Amino acid sequence: MFASERLEEIVKILNREGKVVVKELSQLFNVTEDCIRKDLKNLENQKLIKRTYGGAVLLRSTAREEKIENRKERDLEAKRIIAEKAFGLIEENETIFLDISTINILLSEIIAKSSKRLTVITNMLDIVKSFSNNNTCKVICTGGVFNKELDGFIGAAAIESISKYKVSKAFIGSCGIDIYDGSITTFDVEDGNTKKAIMQSSRKVFLVMENKKFYIDGTYKFAHLQDVNSVITEERPNDNLLEILASNDTSVI
Structure with missing residues (x-):
């Protein structure tokens, strides 16, 4: 699996589950935990997620005030x-x-x-x-x-x-x-x-x-x-x- 495909899958899991854990992602994708941490940092730089201790959660958005x-x-x-x-x-x-x-x-x-x-x-x-x-x-x-x-x-x-x-x-x-x-x-x-x-x-x-x-x-x-x-x-x-x-x-x- 390419890194870009893995990032897409991580975002899909986050949308479904609300959070991810580095250790579990490492086992799921059969890559090192350091590799997953780099993936999460990449997604955070794209302002898609917020990293937490041992994992990440979806980045919250602010609703627009509308009539x-x-x-x-x-x-x-x-x-x-x-x-x-x-x-x-x-x-x-x-x-x-x-x-x-x-x-x-x-x-x-x-x-x-x-x-x-x-x-x-x-x-x-x-x-x-x-x-x-x-x-x-x-x-x-x-x-x-x-x-x-x-x-x-x-x-x-x-x-x-x-x-x-x-x-x-x-x-x-x-x-x-x-x-x-x-x-x-x-x-x-x-x-x-x-x-x-x-x-x-x-x-x-x-x-x-x-x-x-x-x-x-x-x-x-x-x-x-x-x-x-x-x-x-x-x-x-x-x-x-x-x-x-x-x-x-x-x-x-």
Whole structure:
């Protein structure tokens, strides 16, 4: 096997497993550990990975801050799978909170077309609109300062309103999770503080996000993995991620 082919295989393993170990790669490719270390240094120089003690992990990327309109049509298949999974967790007559999230827009549309009787609290305008023709759900909007880029209400007034409610389940969006330090991130400080208030008012907290966001960061940490009961994603993460999530008492749906 040529060195270039080996590098490609190492990247494929990283995308599948999340991390690699020098000793294991040495045995897999039947080359010396020094050879593997050179391979990993090469990949790090290409800004594809980050070397760690005894191995390497994928290099994390920073999500781009975009308007909600630009995010609505992206990764639709994955988002629909997540929304359907979330819908399956909601029981008749529950009170739920749908946070600012393009996945939650899809979830709200599924709920609105169903016959489930629910109380839905939200701080997102598009979610409120989803229920315009629904007669089985009671919909409560928090109000507050409206953020056009997020299509939702955030900040002190919204937080004060949220604090007055108790909900059984909250579905929270995020820019990503750093699986290694447990931080859950977003871009906007006020959005992050609003999400934190929603989580504090909820008995169970579900993070709704695409699988790729295990490798993406926002800029503001609003929660830790231990604050979340479950992560709902479109496909099963690799075993390394599952192990870390389990160590934080966080399940994957």
